[in-house]
Amino acid sequence: MPTPASLVSPRLPAQAAIAVPTSRIHALRTGARAAGLIAAGLGMLGLLGGWLHWPPLATLGAGSVPMEPNSALMSLLCGVSLIFALRSPQSARRSTCPLAFAALAVAALTLSQWASGVDFGLDGLLVQGGASPPPLTALAFIALSLGLIAMCKRGRIHTQLSEAAALAAASAALVGLLGLIFSVQSLGGETRSPPSAVALPSMLAVLALAAGMMSARPDGPVVSVLASSQPGAQFGRRLLGWLLCAPLLAALLQAGVQRGWVGGSSALALGVFIALAALAAAIVSSARRLNAAALHCELELGQLRQAAVVFRSSNEAIVITDAQANILTANRAYEDITGYPVDELAGQNPRLMKSGRHDTEFYRMIWRELHERGAWRGEVWNRRKNGEVYAVWQSISAIRDDDGSVTNYVSLLADITSIKEAEARLQHLAHHDPLTDMPNRLLFANTLERSLAHAKRHQHRLALLLVDLDRFKRVNDTLGHPAGDRLLQVMAERLHSKLRSGDTLARLGGDEFSVLVADAGSREEIAALAGKLVANAAQPVWLEGRSVDTSISVGIAIFPDDA
Known part of the structure; x- marks a missing residue:
């Protein structure tokens, strides 16, 4: 059986085992937006420096190789694409992908131009006499564009592809930066001065975009490890x-x-x-x-x-679910109450045991309490595996992580079926005659009061028949009290057999019975009913080995006629 360790930290797939705190996720996504803005800003500075023929804008004042116009365009496209990718899936499909494809096209044409040695005329489209980006820069932006395209779709494989593309671009940028520092000839064999052909703003833009793409997907294999609290x-x-x-x-x-x-x-x-x-x-x-x-x-x-x-x-039943209320594990006491083995319950929802005695609003109230207060307790009727309905006193508590998000629900249950049955028996005894099991004087008085109010409100007729058993004392004296009790039971059964389902028969005490006829008809119909009761009661009763003649007397009152 699973232990409490598996309750709070259930077994998860390897890729979901490392959780990044929510606060850190927000910080990473904020950093990703900042990275997109930095890349877009560097691209805009590069383009402005080319258009205005002001090198400090395109070199960031470092006196190095200026940012090529096409590199600036790719940086701008990728930066804006990253910003859109962080907004919503619809925005990603509508804006991110087209911008990323545009950057990919520019980078691919630039690389093809270098590889083939054929001038496609790309370099002078934006700025007259603009230089061509080196192959290292083109490769980095190809990787970034592909990563941004992968970000347009959700899923673990797309996250991994996006992260791998960002790592590849970051590696290329670091190589370019080292080439700048040590004046090492970059990929592509350029001969400009200084010997490294890469531009510092381009490499910084690539690094910013790579970091932003990885931060935008905190569930990636690398970022989830680095951003966790382990x-x-x-x-x-x-x-x-x-x-x-x-x-x-x-x-x-x-x-x-x-x-x-x-x-x-x-x-x-x-x-x-x-x-x-x-x-x-x-x-x-x-x-x-x-x-x-x-x-x-x-x-x-x-x-x-x-x-x-x-x-x-524990003698008290305990069950623990995940945040979606799917059962993770339970103890032996829970198995004994429900009749379900833990292995069979694992992954199931507790609604499996609904008894049908509670409406939908009852369960909504429970969830409302859990969401607002984090706890609920009360009485619930459930159904065992064998179909038997039982009552439990149940308390449910929500377990939250450090960020306040619900991770599990813990429920403690105590079987109170025997208590509820005892309460029901006491309630029945308080309102019914123990000998005949008919309503007693208290219940009959309550029923009569409600029926009178209903008759007044709807202007219906109501009949009250008072029945007295003749010569009952003689039966008690000659045959004994057991015979008298049996006679009362037989009379109750005979009277009840002649009534409708909506009528009420009660024993008021001793040999007195009362019949309440709801929605009564005419006086003739009520008199006919009384005649049936008298005729049925007049049949002999076999008591203590002998036949006993019986009879009853009936008094009638009708509302509103006799009111």
Whole structure:
């Protein structure tokens, strides 16, 4: 049987095992929008720099290779496409895909132009005399465009494709940045000065878009690990931070070499030392966190074991569901009450046991209480596996995570069927004669009061027949009280057999009975009914081995005639 550990943390598929906190998801999506704006802004600056022939706009004032017009256009298209992808699925299909396909077409034509050596005339379409983007930039934007197209559809495979495309583009951008720093010839064999043909704004735009695409889908394999609250994720975030700082460190060391502050060998040694020191610091810090987490897990495991023992041995039935109210597990007491084995209940909804005694509004009220207050308790009638209806006193509580989202529902049940049956028996005895099982004086008085009010409201006739059993005392004195009790039972059965389903027969006490005829007809019809009662009661009764002649006297009152 599953234990309480599986109740709060049910077994999930591997891809859904790592949960990202809701607050962090919001932060990631906000960062993704910012990344889209940065990329679109860099693209706009690149285009303005080309149109205005003002290089500082296209180089960000860094004095490096200016951003090519086509690179600026692809950055603008991809940035706007990413922003639309974060709005809604309809917006993604309507705007993201066309923009991403446009960027893909520009990047593919640029790469084809370089590969074939044929000038398609793309470079001068936007800016007169514009330069062609290097193949590394074109490849990066092809990956980004494909990733954005994958984001237009929901699903695990599309998320993985989008994340893989973003990682590929980020890797290309890091290679380009290292080429800029160390003046290494980029892919494509360009000979412009400086030797690296990639533009710094283009690489920054690619990095921003890659980060934004990954942040837009926090359920991706890599992002979900890095964004979770697990100790391993914290270690991964530290390593990623140092990795992103590597180009900056390399740029600083390269600047030191160029200015003669440090030799090439010394710069290499210093870079290796700083990298190893940073890695060691990250490992030590993460090891401490992992040790603390392991100790915390060990303590929680002990508590879970204790909870499992209590869960299994509790006399009170316990059932736990997921957030959609599908049963995850239950204890032995729950099996005993419902008649369903836990293995058969797993994955089922508790509505399986509905008795039909409650209407839809009753269950809506329960869910309303759970949503508003997080708890509900009350009396519920359910149905066992064998079809038997039973009553339980049930309490339901919602379990929420740190973000306030419902993860599970826990319900405790106590079988109160015997209590309800005892209450029903007491209620019946309070309003019925124990000898004849007919309504007693109290119930008859209540029924008469309601019937009179109904007759006044609807102007119906109502008849009251008072029946007295003749010579009853003689039967008691000569044959004994058991014979007298039997005579009363026989008379009650005979009187009741001549009445309609809507009429009421009550024993007022002793040998007195009363008949209430609702919606009575004429006086003649009521008199005919009284005659039937008298004739049926006059038949001899066999008591204590002898035949006893009986008779009754009947008095009649009619409303409103005799009122």
